[in-house]
Amino acid sequence: MPDPEVDRQMRQDWDRRAREDACYYVAFGRRRQSAEEFFATAADVLHAIRVELPRFPPGTDPATLSALEIGCGPGRLLVPLSRLFGSVVGVDVSQEMIDLARANLAGIPNARAELASGSDLAQFPADAFVLCYSYAVFQHIPSREVVFNYLREARRVLKIGGILKCQFNGLPEDARVAADTWSGVRFRHTQLRAFCRDHDLQLLLLDGLDTQNLWMSARKRPAGSTASLRPVPGARLIRISNTYTGDLVVPAAGRFSSASLWVQGLAADADCNNLQVEIAGRLAAPCYVGGRGPQGPNQVNVFLPPETPTGPVPVRLWMLGQPISGFARLRVIPAPPPAPRILSVTDGINLLSNLRTDTRSLKVQVEEVGRHPVFHASLGGRPLEDLDLSCVDPLSDRYAINLKVPPEIPPGPHRLILSLGGRPFAPVQVEVVA
Secondary structure (H helix, E strand, O other), X not given: OOOHHHHHHHHHHHHHHHHHHHHHHHHOOOOOOXXXXXXXXXXXXXXXXXXXXXXOOOOOOHHHOEXXXXXXXXXXXXXXXXXXXXXXXXXXXXXXXXXXXXXXXXXXXXXXXXXXXXXXXXOOOOOOEEEEEEOOOXXXXXXXXXXXXXXXXXXXXXXEEEEEEEEEOOOOXXXXXXXXXXXXXXXXXXXXHHHHHHOOEEEEEEEOOOOOOEEEEEEEOOOOOOOOOOOOXXXXXXXXXXXXXXXXXXXXXXOOOEEEEEEEOOOOOOOOOOEEEEEOOEEEOOOEEEEOHHHOOEEEEEEOOOOOOOEEEEEEEEEOOEEOEOOEEEEEEOOOOOOOEEEEEEEOOOOOOEOEEOOOEEEEEEEOOOOOOOEEEEEOOEEOOOOEEEEEEOOOOEEEEEEEOOOOOOOEEEEEEEEEOOEEOOOEEEEEOO
């Protein structure tokens, strides 16, 4: 059972953060954001929610749908989604956040915010919503049982066929980081797969494995339906393409090593748990299942298994341990050589401060730098010590490097030089403000 002490600590800490700077703690952009800046940070999340709408029956008008947000904060998503859905409700453990949300929702009759216990959705009846979503919330909860209870509650309040869309911290466990109300528990994709199997949820998406933005989408099935599933043969692979480019070739490794299988005759109950894709004799679990339902075609996305050979390779679909399609051919090409590069340099706390530090800290994002890279850095000709390095996406070998500006470096423009294994990147001009 959820621990009341966790609820109390969550409420206390998030009330304090809301009083201090709610927009910063919700959106991480920078301290003292304007309202326009704050709501603009929701764009990517809004897109992630919108892409779930085609999962509803054809012709469904979003204005007829009801949605619930777990962890609504000051209403960053509730406000724009109120223009899309017929009704939206947000819950939060913090009364301070709820008060801010209600102020932002003033004059919006189809949206409201309610205080929640911090571990359940007890104020809502079963089968009340068709969409339940949560972003940047579960990653702050220090108890795995509280998160699982929220997921059980989300299933309860969803109608049959309703969609659950949630984001988790999917980074590997780090013994150096103790779970608290900021750096909460982390989840492996295997735990989420098991939860969906055990609770009659049709798993439709697992994206961002081993990153802080691990997304899951699942559809509520009737109770007991998972146990009654059987393989449905007769699926036909009509096309295989690169998931990201649409080309008919897929590299053997790297970020673009994902194939989209376009399938006719795929069973309506097929999902990321009961499907497997056989590629060159090896089975891989898909990360996405979607499309146009029984009329098809449907789309199944899968990353190529390690050491997939290059050239034309045979591919077919399995369901519940049995092949359900004939073979098709996929052309696999060698992975391109890595191209190490700096993606961004920002203030370490105010992430919207580009090429400028107000807090004497810097965050550098780099990618395609290989596994276990070794970096050195200098600013204004002075070496920077204690580089804090973390992998944020192993698929693209993307890392975040946190740097501290030494006190002896004066305000003004300075050249940041970052080197990888002794090879420097192009210098970057950074403004130190104070």
